[in-house]
Amino acid sequence: QLQLVESGGGLVQPGGSLRLSCAASGFSLDYYAIGWFRQAPGKGREVVSCISTNSASTNYADSVKGRFTISRDNAKNTVYLQMNSLKPEDTAVYYCAARSGIYYYTAVAEYNNWGQGTQVTVSS
Numbered sequence: 001q002l003q004l005v006e007s008g009g010g011l012v013q014p015g016g017s018l019r020l021s022c023a024a025s026g027f028s029l030d031y032y033a034i035g036w037f038r039q040a041p042g043k044g045r046e047v048v049s050c051i052s053t054n055s056a057s058t059n060y061a062d063s064v065k066g067r068f069t070i071s072r073d074n075a076k077n078t079v080y081l082q083m084n085s086l087k088p089e090d091t092a093v094y095y096c097a098a099r100s101g102i103y104y105y106t107a108v109a110e111y112n113n114w115g116q117g118t119q120v121t122v123s124s
Helices: none
Strands: 003-007 010-012 018-025 032-039 046-051 058-060 068-073 078-083 092-100 118-122
Touching (some): 032 068
């Protein structure tokens, strides 16, 4: 059974950092592009960052460029999202999603394997 589990969320002050992890079980991430998405209360789910299978290509939403970094360790079957200089507007539930194939897509509908999400709250 394909399963993605996010971890690393929590409460952090503005300007702080968190590192989210997305661990896969039941399948190898070697053949899956990964996306990180987030959903704030009352808003739709939006793409944050994506990465191709071999890490050769990444993508970031304009709102997080220069602050967030996506990476993957296929040997550990895990993808990471390092989040620095966090802002209150980054507050959301963060989800990772997997899509079979080398290249990532930024649309929610392109992904059919989702984790349960992890809450990130940025507040003083």
